[in-house]
Amino acid sequence: MKPEAQGKDVKLKILNAAKKLFAKKGFEGTTVRQICDEAGVALALVSYHFGGKENVFYALFETFAPAFLAAEYDLENPGQDLQAFVREFALFRLAEPELINILQQEVMMESPRLEKLQSIIYVLWRQLRLILEAGKARGQFEFDSTRHTVHFIVGTLVFSRSSPFLDPVFQDENESNQPTAAETEKIVVELTTKFILNGIKSKI
Numbered sequence: 001m002k003p004e005a006q007g008k009d010v011k012l013k014i015l016n017a018a019k020k021l022f023a024k025k026g027f028e029g030t031t032v033r034q035i036c037d038e039a040g041v042a043l044a045l046v047s048y049h050f051g052g053k054e055n056v057f058y059a060l061f062e063t064f065a066p067a068f069l070a071a072e073y074d075l076e077n078p079g080q081d082l083q084a085f086v087r088e089f090a091l092f093r094l095a096e097p098e099l100i101n102i103l104q105q106e107v108m109m110e111s112p113r114l115e116k117l118q119s120i121i122y123v124l125w126r127q128l129r130l131i132l133e134a135g136k137a138r139g140q141f142e143f144d145s146t147r148h149t150v151h152f153i154v155g156t157l158v159f160s161r162s163s164p165f166l167d168p169v170f171q172d173e174n175e176s177n178q179p180t181a182a183e184t185e186k187i188v189v190e191l192t193t194k195f196i197l198n199g200i201k202s203k204i
Contacts, residue, residue, distance in 0.1 A: 011049050013039040015063055018056045023098035026105050027057055027113065057113060061120050064099055066092055069124045078135030079204030083193055085128060089157045090192045094185055104159060128153060132200070142201035153196055160192070 017038035021030040032053050036043045050056045068088040073081040093100050106114050129150055135141035143149045179187060197204070 010039075010041055010045055011059075013041055014046060014049065014056060015060055018053075019060055019064070019098045019102070022057065022060070022105075023101040027053075027102075027111065054113070058116055058120075060099065060102070061117060064096055065120065066095075068092070069121055071127065072123070073127055073131055075130060075134040078131050078138060079140045079202060081131045082135065082141075082197070082202075083204075085131060086153075086157065086193045086196055087189050089124075090189045091185065093157065094188060100158065107158070125150065125154065135200075135202075140203050142203075143199075149200060152199060156192065156196055156199075 014035060018030070018035045021034055021038055025034075030053070032046050033043060035053070035056065036046060046053065046056060050059060066088070069092075071088075073085070075081060103117065105111075106117060129146060132141060132143070132146055132149055132153075136143065136146075
């Protein structure tokens with residue numbers, strides 16, 4: 001294996017280990033040694049490849065964030081744009097639950113790293129605002145405050161997810177009727193979209 005490929009492989013091992021540990025223990029509760037032990041690499045390699053734990057943290061979002069986070073919508077049909085926006089984020093949430101867990105923790109703690117995270121996903125939240133404003137101007141959406149509506153939708157997308165914490169509420173359900181992964185993906189996208197569209201009294 002070429003040195004460049006080896007370097008990429010090691011970096012990916014470190015990032016995957018960090019993602020798992022940050023999601024479980026939080027940024028402050030995770031040490032560089034734990035990341036290296038989880039990744040199976042030498043301790044010095046975090047400093048060599050990233051320069052420290054904080055840079056590993058930011059590299060997670062730069063590496064695993066999907067292209068749609070920087071997508072821009074033409075706003076010709078805000079209703080369709082919003083459905084596409086919700087669908088892509090819901091799929092991202094399902095594909096990268098650990099990243100979502102980390103983002104949730106950082107938001108709730110109002111961590112000092114949040115400002116840089118905001119810059120990574122700023123375009124996404126700005127596009128959501130523009131979609132909402134365009135939809136309201138065209139009479140497709142109905143809401144009172146753009147600010148509160150953006151918060152409502154971001155909260156739904158970032159903080160709503162299946163959690164074992166609530167499993168006892170549904171313990172009477174027949175386990176044999178549980179949906180497959182593909183069915184779950186479809187259900188989550190459909191219900192999240194429906195919930196948000198109902199919340200803004202969408203007329204599409």
